[in-house]
Amino acid sequence: MMPFVEVNERAAREIERGGLHVYAQNVKKAKADDGEWVEIRYGQKTLGYGFYSKRSSIPVKLFAREEKEPKEVIWERMGFAHGWKSRIYGDVYRWIFGEGDLLPGLIVDRYGDVAVVKNNTLGLERYLDTVVEVLSDHGVEHVLLRGEGQARLREGLPKRVEWLLGRKDRTIIEEGHARFIVDVSGGQKTGFYLDQRENRKELERYVERGDRVLDVFASTGGFGIHAAVAGASVEFVELGKLATELIGENLKLNGVKGRIRQGDALDIMKRLAEKGKKYDVVVLDPPALAKGKADLNRAKKMYFRINELGIGLLKEGGLLVTCSCSHPITPREFLGIVEGAAEKHGKNVQMLGELRGQAPDHTVYLPQPETKYLKCLFAHII
Template structure:
């Protein structure tokens, strides 16, 4: 295992519990660039005091990620088994069924690794060269702890490109075309090889539960619906009518199939979210409750201003479809967008429409996506439940 040192006065963030070191913080020489991406390393501060062990990629700005503060940690299969078992213990304490995010990267002490559990099948996403080099060890540890029937490697994230890694999907063991999960009494049949991201958005589970206060006997519009998670939870809680907007025909087909699985009806509207909401307004349609849950619109800091305007346009269009007293649930999974910024967007658009806004609830990601207190990037999800009223 190689040893790297930080430059003088660059250790404060890591001493406070952070797990990242940037290339300009590492004391490098001409040999640094010859290190193979993902190589395991010990990290010392500028005075030679140990900070931990992890892995390094000399070709990226975010160059080093720590796995343990114990410089003697072996980082072998048994070590990974202990980390995965600790993550499993939390989820089993919280959830009645085996459907959740099992490993959430840095927050579970495993930077570069995401694991979602769908009963007997796991979906694994590796985003760094370090974990890619340790893939066989990680998979062996996962199999030892969970004994899944199948594992899907969904290594098609754009984050891999930054690490110089190829995109690929791989199946290990037995994985059915669709797996069925249960979320608080609602059933979903999901494709884990062809679906978005890792198959399902577990992070919004607690926010979807908030629907039960607002939807009974009401009409609900689920914008960016994917497989219909918000819409079907609304139907489960007694909504009178549920409608979905998504640009993906396959996602809407899955939403309709999931509606049939739960014995409910669902209106599917295919199209761009803004264009579809504009068309609904042109048809004089209104909805009592509207959920706007887009993908990340601010993936990089330089996208911030354009992303803010996109959030504004989406929420403006949604408010125009609400009656005189309606509920808007507005979400963002962009970690570059602060909650206060989304709140200002909502206030601005309500005032521009001559309407009053009340924030009833504010939510974030569920506890299967725990927040690392030293790494703000692990807190990313915002969900505002708002009342939008005339006058």
């Protein structure tokens, strides 16, 4: 008999609605070993198939609605995602965005002939060779597994960082008019923030030669490099050592100049304000400050403070590009925070177009609302 997990009515409704997660409190019975591919049942009914992880707060993740082998599901889902994502982005894209691409817990970023894999699903770890097979079938020659982070430990998966195929620690990608070094081994996350690619390109449309731009929480220089390529005079603010070094290398790579300020963004913004500095454009792209509901209030205060400081550095009628990648903060709440921060300076927010989000390769799957997480506002503060 196939291993199975029996779920309660609540989980059954959730799955029938399109959901992919079964929470621990909704599991009635499990006849399966840790990490096994299981049938998901509600009474006599089969709801689907997925992986079981007994110590996880989400012990069952659904991967298929019909009876299939995990290998088949991986080939199908990765093939589908590759099909449409490579049409828009060539060979640089987020190939798999976990739940968004219906492979829960799996992240795959492709940078040309190099791919970086992250996995937070216990059972899927046994099938990483299938993931590598699919990648190599589409021309990827180097695959790095960066199995790090808390979510992995919560699943009972140890830290595991190793090359699963070939080895290439750094590569160069093109994005609009800019080029970037991606350090897949040492860089943050998978080496680059692909989710902001459309917003970075958008910034080029607003920047003119001679504009003064402040790129805060710059990482390897994403927004600022685009602005510098468009002719702006750019200052970067970033805490990370490797990231700031890469800003320097990215400036050289693009044949442009800029000033790099390494340190805490809040301290630096306060200092700039004390010196009376003003900019035509301020970009604010902090890391995810709220990971869950528990730290929501603290995170909101932090976003408020960051935006208050950033807005204070804008020239009259300047452009604010402000982002939040915290999924628990709703678009409405985020706009409210920015509005409140502007009010502190006696100003108002004039939105330029709609509130923007993540690039389309970071697919939003509506039954899993946390897949929609990035908010990016372009606004004049007047």
